[in-house]
Amino acid sequence: MEYIDLAGHRVLITGGAGSGVGSGICEALYQGGAKIIINDIDSRNLSKASEKYPEALTVNANLEDPAAVEQMLFRIEEFCGGVNGLVNNAGIGLSKVAHEVTEEEFAHLYGVNVQAVWRLSKLFVRRCMERNEKGNIVNISSVHAHSTQSRYAIYASAKNAIVGLTRGMACEIGPLGFRVNAVGPGYVHAEQNYDLIKTWAEDPHQWVRDFVQNHQVLNHEINAVDIGNTVAFLLSDLARSITGQNIYVDNGTTSLIFNRDFT
Ligand SMILES: NC(=O)c1ccc[n+]([C@@H]2O[C@H](COP(=O)([O-])OP(=O)(O)OC[C@H]3O[C@@H](n4cnc5c(N)ncnc54)[C@H](O)[C@@H]3O)[C@@H](O)[C@H]2O)c1
Structure with missing residues (x-):
């Protein structure tokens, strides 16, 4: 697979040690030649990430704690003297x-999905400015920022807040040379998801097949590296x-x- 060239980029990925979206972001950035710093609250997963990426710095920190x-x-x-890229990926569901x-x-x-994103983005911008360095922020939103379903009103509202924060900060710090964007994943498939899907579907494999068939236009599963490549x-300067x-x-x-089966 080809990867976007990120040589010279030093990027902090929050919540990057999990098996979900963060893993694909770390993979794409690392393969592109970026120096990656992986944050997570989960120390066991951080140890695994550190084995996978020995050159990376892994930092255990709860983003709700200033x-x-x-x-x-x-x-x-x-x-590494500070980062010039920040990916606000850490998030929780409800x-x-x-x-x-x-x-x-x-x-x-x-606290995790909105306030921590604002807090870290604020500190990131201030530190870059102190070093006279330009920077780049990518926030992970969700399809729930576009349309949602029952039981997801609070999560959807938080992801809409992220879209608003992205737009607003882009306006504020664009003139200073910073870019701020968001990526909204749909259902990102991973083998580990089957255990979670079992909590609402009798046959989790069938559920995934039905989802892909009925709720997506394209017939394949989205994987975490698809999100990572967009990040x-x-x-990159291509954007x-x-x-x-x-x-x-x-x-x-x-x-x-x-x-899709509606006729
Ligand atoms: N997986 C999907 O299909 C999907 C779809 C749309 C959006 N998203 C978004 O992608 C992001 C990653 O989600 P995921 O599904 O990969 O979940 P995940 O649970 O695999 O990853 C989230 C990571 O964030 C970490 N984390 C949670 N709270 C933290 C805190 N206070 N401080 C530091 N780290 C913390 C967790 O330990 C975990 O490793 C989230 O923002 C989520 O809303 C995911």
Whole structure:
């Protein structure tokens, strides 16, 4: 496979140690020659990431904790003098109708999916400016920023907040030489998903086949590196005139008004 050339890029990927979207982002950026710094709250997965990418810095930090974030940025500065790329990938889900969500659940979902993205982006911009360096931010949104379903109102609202933050920050810091974009994945398939899918579908393999057949325009499964390649493109100079955008990587899910079997 060919990868976008990212030589000279030093990029922090949050939530990058999981088996989901973050793994594909790390893969695409690493293969493109970027120096990658992988953050996660999960130390076991971070150890695995460190084995896979021995040259990378891995940092265990809870992004909801401002002190831990400051400490992480300090370690990154020691490691490589600071990053010029930031991928805000870490995120959590919530499957519950809005009228039953608790204050704690709402605060936690917004704490990770919105507030932490703003906090880290703010610190990233300030530090780049102190070093007189231009930078590039890519936020991971979701198809839920476009259209959603029952039990996802809070998650969808948070992902819409990310799209708004992306546009707004792009306007604010574009004149300073920064670009800010978002990537909105559709259903990203991974073998590990079958365990989760089992919680709502009797036959998880059939569920994935039905999803691909009925809810996507293209007939293949999206994999994590598909998301990573789009992130790599947006970080690269090939995207030098793109800012404030939210690009869906969804095999056409957001283009369908009805299921494909609707006639
Ligand atoms: N997987 C999909 O199909 C899909 C679709 C659309 C959008 N997304 C988005 O992609 C991103 C990654 O999701 P994923 O599905 O790969 O999930 P995932 O659980 O595999 O990855 C998320 C990672 O974030 C880490 N994390 C969670 N809270 C954290 C915190 N407070 N501090 C630091 N790290 C933290 C987790 O440990 C995990 O490794 C999320 O923003 C999600 O909303 C995923």
